[in-house]
Amino acid sequence: MSVSRLQGTLDRGAIAVTAEIGPPRSCEVERLRAMARALKGSAHAFNLTDNQAANVRMSSIASSVICLQEGLEPVMQMTCRDRNRIAMQSDVIGASALGIRNVLCISGDHQTFGNHPQAKNVYDLDSVQELMVLRRLREGANWAGEPLAEPPQLFLGAAANPFADPFEHRVTRLAKKVEAGAQFVQTQCVLDLDRFRRFMALVVERGLHERVHILAGAIPLRSHKAALFMRDKVAGMSVPDEVIDRLRRAADPKEEGIRLCVETMQELVSIEGVHGVHITAIAWEDVVPRLVREAGLTP
Amino acid sequence: MIIAERKPLPEVLEMLEGAKDVLVLGCRACTAICLAGGEREAVEMREALSLHSELKGKGWSVSALTVERACEREFLSPIEGHTGTVVSMACGVGAQVVQGLFPSLRVVPGVNTSNMGAPEGMGVFVERCAGCGDCIIHLTAGICPLARCAKGLLNGPCGGSKGGRCEVSPETPCAWEQIVRGLEAQGRTDLLEAIIPPRDWRPSRSGGPRRIVNAEAAPGPAQREWRGED
Incomplete structure (x- = not known):
């Protein structure tokens, strides 16, 4: 039984597409609604980030509900940075009551990267433990073991970064997340296809692709400067020189970035064990429908 | 051991506004080893406070004293008889034990107590235990x-x-x-x-x-x- 369109798509073996939406920094509901309308139909579900990069934004739960109202299926992200197990369970029960089904469990960017570096973090749970707690909620009990008269309906996701270190143990961590309850996985953006292929070979070797749906990350880059930024400033990213050179040489770098992303998406879905793509077009969300169309992946 | 670092002098001076008798209390345990609050640092602090008092006409009477372990009351009898303000160069634990034992003194922190850690190299101390x-x-x-x-x-x-x-x-x-x-x-x-x-x-x-x-x-x-x- 599937509780969401995303789960239904993946469970029947079709290629799924998800895309990230960064909620606004204030109460700009109309801007969010307009973005939702522009993106509608371009993916099976849309991730609403949870104060991404530790910057204060509209909550993931509120922006997920707004997307629902616009007819988009949300993937609500929930970090371990800002909530303890009490708040997590409460918010997930509330989210499910509001119609949210897909929840992505993540550690969260450290607060020192954001606009409130003075904040105290929580990390009562880590992302593996968050999955355990939310799975038990779905199965009908809270973490204290008390039965729930009406458990939340959830499709639980996790993140994986094939480009962080130590490389050979990245798959071990993924295996733990699957063991803990992850039903789908969204990976860090893939620009280094060679390394991603090596990662997926290890995933397949362990048979994890048969236990969890893997959506490979894709990102459109506007220029070689954006690629350099990703390489030098974003921890846990791998950006090959070919990518940087290709964008640098391009007459129209933006167009080249779109072409590169489309090619990458097509390549990604051909890799064994990959069940879909997850597009992160940071502050460039309106390009998503075109990427999906040109990659031939329209839902 | 407990790792601490010295508070910036202006912060200590601000805490001493209105003081008269000032005792700088060093500790020979953890804060001595991490070079934040042992005998040497206590004497340095005494010198700095005396000089400031002299230059600014504060009229402070500053002395220094270093005990074996400020966190155990058995070692704190040398403080008896002192009045006024104590600048604690011991960790937050020591400062509080001193304050608990001598309620009429005003204990102010001369160091920021940071963590439980170990020396990693010359003058470098890193956290090890939460x-x-x-x-x-x-x-x-x-x-x-x-x-x-x-x-x-x-x-x-x-x-x-x-x-x-x-x-x-x-x-x-x-x-x-x-x-x-x-x-x-x-x-x-x-x-x-x-x-x-x-x-x-x-x-x-x-x-x-x-x-x-x-x-x-x-x-x-x-x-x-x-x-x-x-």
Whole structure:
């Protein structure tokens, strides 16, 4: 039984597409609604980030509900940075009551990267433990073991970064997340296809692709400067020189970035064990429908 | 040991506004070893405060005294008879024990107490223990992820671990990279596969201020009666 369109798509073996939406920094509901309308139909579900990069934004739960109202299926992200197990369970029960089904469990960017570096973090749970707690909620009990008269309906996701270190143990961590309850996985953006292929070979070797749906990350880059930024400033990213050179040489770098992303998406879905793509077009969300169309992946 | 660092002098001077008698109290235990509050630093502080008083006409009478361990009252009798303000160069524990024993003194902190750690090299001190009250380092190659991972993650490295460094500060090694290498060296990479479940944080600070009673050492009812205690 599937509780969401995303789960239904993946469970029947079709290629799924998800895309990230960064909620606004204030109460700009109309801007969010307009973005939702522009993106509608371009993916099976849309991730609403949870104060991404530790910057204060509209909550993931509120922006997920707004997307629902616009007819988009949300993937609500929930970090371990800002909530303890009490708040997590409460918010997930509330989210499910509001119609949210897909929840992505993540550690969260450290607060020192954001606009409130003075904040105290929580990390009562880590992302593996968050999955355990939310799975038990779905199965009908809270973490204290008390039965729930009406458990939340959830499709639980996790993140994986094939480009962080130590490389050979990245798959071990993924295996733990699957063991803990992850039903789908969204990976860090893939620009280094060679390394991603090596990662997926290890995933397949362990048979994890048969236990969890893997959506490979894709990102459109506007220029070689954006690629350099990703390489030098974003921890846990791998950006090959070919990518940087290709964008640098391009007459129209933006167009080249779109072409590169489309090619990458097509390549990604051909890799064994990959069940879909997850597009992160940071502050460039309106390009998503075109990427999906040109990659031939329209839902 | 407890790691501390000296407070900036202007901060100490501000705390002493309106003071008359000032005692700088050094400690020969942890803060001496981390070069923040031992005898040498206490004397330096006394000199600095005296000079400031002289130059600014504050009229402070400044003396310095260093005890063996400021956190144990047995060592604090030399403070008896002092009046006014104590600038504690001992850790926050020592400062509070002194304050508890001498309520009429005003104890102000001369150091910022930071963590439980160890010297890593000349003048470099790094955190090692988070005092969580439920040690698990047998599972993590003798490296505490609570104290040494910026997010306190218990089930492996986050996505920001790169080249063995922590994304939060490039000077900090990624604790999980170290744990992985340690378990490899011990031939125990199987431990990386085992999930560490959500913790019971009650033995940590989350359970409120902690009180440890060592039954062997703590006096029983008969001894308490004999000692005249309730």
